Amino acid sequence: MDRLETRELVYFAAVAEELHFSRAAENLGITQPVLSRAIARLERRMGVRLLNRTSRRVELTDAGRTFRDECRRLLRRLDVAVRRTQRSADTPRFVVAVRPGTGSGLLSELLRQYSGPAPELIFTHDRAGAVRDGLADAALVCVGSEDLTGLSGIEVGEELPVALLPGDHHLAGRAEVAVVDLQGEPGYRAHCPEVGLDEIMDRVALGRLVTVVGSAVADRLPSDVAAVPVTDLPPTTLAFCWSRGTRNQSLSALADTLAAGNTGEHPGNAAFRTGDAAGRQAVLSTPPDRLAQVRPDGPR
Helix, strand or coil: CCCCCHHHHHHHHHHHHHCCHHHHHHHHCCCHHHHHHHHHHHHHHHCCCCEEECCCCEEECHHHHHHHHHHHHHHHHHHHHHHHHHHHHCCCCCEEEECCCCCHHHHHHHHHCCCCCCCEEEECCCHHHHHHCCCCCEEEEECCCCCCCCEEEEEEEEECEEEEEECCCCCCCCCCECHHHHHCCCCEECCCCCCCHHHHHHHHHCCCCEEEEEHHHHHHCCCCEEEEEECCCCCEEEEEEEECCCECHHHHHHHHHHHCCCCCCCCCCCCEECCCCHHHCCCCCCCCCCCCCCCCECCC
């Protein structure tokens, strides 16, 4: 069988998403008969039935579900290849993905130890995804709470958990709280909403939200929001990570700085704890719960 064309993958992915030929054709900007013929030709070429069709519905076969997943993966990888190729043709850039309010003080300290050109920062809730998709060269991630498949890196510190409370809340004056103290409070959410830090602070100040975040937010608290340490939750391990095989001179230089253990202690020791270089080295496992210290490939 001749190699499939990208167009065929796109066509099938559209049908598999919609399970409706007319809607898929409209999304693709082609006519329904053209799409139907293309899918029928694809099935003949592959020698398998991908779809079960009736006058009322379209269903994926087992083979169709497998091919749908493979198409998604291949098309995503193609998009990544295009973005990385485009970036390599431009003036070299060093882009780091960070989450609003997570590890900002520690990141500043890390970059102060780094003598290379200042990186560009993009703010996103999917930092690991930004690296895998070629939108960023590296990311500051939370180990254990993000999918780090395909990434390497180095642990750089720990961020302690704090509860965000309205300034006049009856728990706001405490030196510390436990999760059980928070669970019965109006607006309590065990997982912080995936919104910007400013919106989180506004919700807390208005009494609409009580939640636990990393202690990096302590430097950005408005006067009507309090941050109280949570004693029965573990600290969050922060790691600086990148895609395996990345070729970026600035990233390599920063990785060398981190591996040398030159990050030191963050000035706000109550907010961050950094270990020695040996303590930050861990072997990558699958699924990864720690990041291996692996230097990126040489200059791009």
